[in-house]
Amino acid sequence: MKILVAVKRVADPENLNKIKLSAQGKIDTTGLEPKASPYDDYALEAALRLTENGTNTKARLGEVVVVTFGPKEAESMLRAMLGTGADRAIRVDATDDVLDGDLVARGLKALVDKEKPDLVLLGYQQVESESAQVGAQLAEYLGWPQVTFAGSIKSEDDRALVVGREVEGATAQLRATLPAVVTVLDKIVKPKSVQSKHTSATHAYPEGVRFAALMAIMAAKKKPLAEVKLAELAPDATLKVHYGAAELPPKRAAGVKVKDVKELVSKLKTEAKVI
């Protein structure tokens, strides 16, 4: 199986509460270390699990290509992903200010036409824009099936996946015939969430994503990393949305500490009037 994983570099997801506003009302992430959006790391982990036997994770039984839309600096993220196990990387040269979700989806469509993967995996959303749109837009541009909000993926063979799509309070089990687009939740990196046809059903992965060994990071420097111009993929660079000024949400002030349960219940009754 050949899998394309679309990833995005963002400001440190664990410290997004430290963002500031510039004088122009734009969001300023200065000082926050750039990292991959966490759900994209989970998408990569899912791609690796689908293209291996869980008992021998060094041998890739398929191809995993990571792609990002970003500036030159985003290549360090791609290199790290090559160290983790991806075979190739592609960087579409563009900065956030010339992109929206729709344009990224159109660019990815052109790349998919060229690369012909069996599956495109993405995080269900990236943590800066929180839009959860590129996967579904890409599927529509391609005319492919989509499964968004996936918490589990099982490959029965190389032609179809059974995907658990998380909806409010329930899981919808869907069978998607490949090629298809799937977007993943954090649950996808639980020990038994992904099962490839190469891996025994009893195999349990360690919780979370794998980390690259030093040797693998060194070896990854030789793996191919291509640069593509945005205009080659999407000649029409018109954006469909435009972001103006941003605001910081009103901070919730820390309230009071109560000394015991009696005082808590009393305050909830007489002060907050919520019980």
Place this chain on the structure above:
Amino acid sequence: MAGTLVVAELSEGKVKKATLSAITFAKQTGAPFAILAVGAGAAGAAKELTGFGAQKVITVDDASLAAYTVERFAPSVAKVAKDGGWDTVAVTATAFGKDLAPRLAVKLGAGYAPDISTVKIDGGKRAYRRSQYSGNALGWVEITTPVHVVSVRQTEFPAAEASGGASPVESAAKALDDAAAARVEFLKLETSKSERPDLGEARVVVSGGRALKEQFGQLLNPLADALGAAIGASRAACDAGYAPPEIQVGQTGRTVAPQLYFAIGISGAIQHIAGMKGAKTIVAINKDPDAPIFQISDYGLVADLFTAVPELLAELKAHS
């Protein structure tokens, strides 16, 4: 015609409450609106939708639409939107709406504003406010295409109340499925039935963290029963297997905004806070006085939850 097409979300032939928030959005724009119900049994559900002042209620009712898949639903929504010339399509910001909207936006050549919390109209120009940066910023977005697609965050728009009147109901034919529909098969829906209110709709939510360990249910069930509350959990509690994954509150779980939220044994990771900071009153019970959850809580109690929760239950019962 110019105006909004609200796409109702149905479940087992009933209208999901999130739909009423999308109706409120449509009313706030001041333009006429229609409500579209798509699915097997949509004609029955339409009766629930006639009292909200919509110009009309449109149904696409077809046996092949018994289970939702976007490849079967989106073509009919797009067709009704185009045929009616609606300039805005509003869906719920749920697993249903957020799956449907982007695909629909491409079909309509429309810009998409996801998960909006506010609409502002200034000199005929519309801007939508929406959460970004894991809830740490609010961005204002304008759509530059003639048609707008938005998904409406239920916790930010109050549920519309029926105002009487009777919108006429008309049916529309189902559009042809996307070609991709033949490649998606709905197998089954695995639900965990609960007698408690839905997390997204509950007035009170009692959430627990990993600190509750195996006693998660034993401690929280009676408290939730006493308060008529829904039960939520932190990601850590779900990951550890103390709570089922479908009750996770946070960025990758449910977003809730109840009147009263109890965070019990929850430290307050950024990803949890993103899902509950819209609550009106937040109570935190944690034995660590430095837990970040206290920085956003209205009432904090530094205590061992294994003694505090039973005490709280007894105190609530004594006052009821």
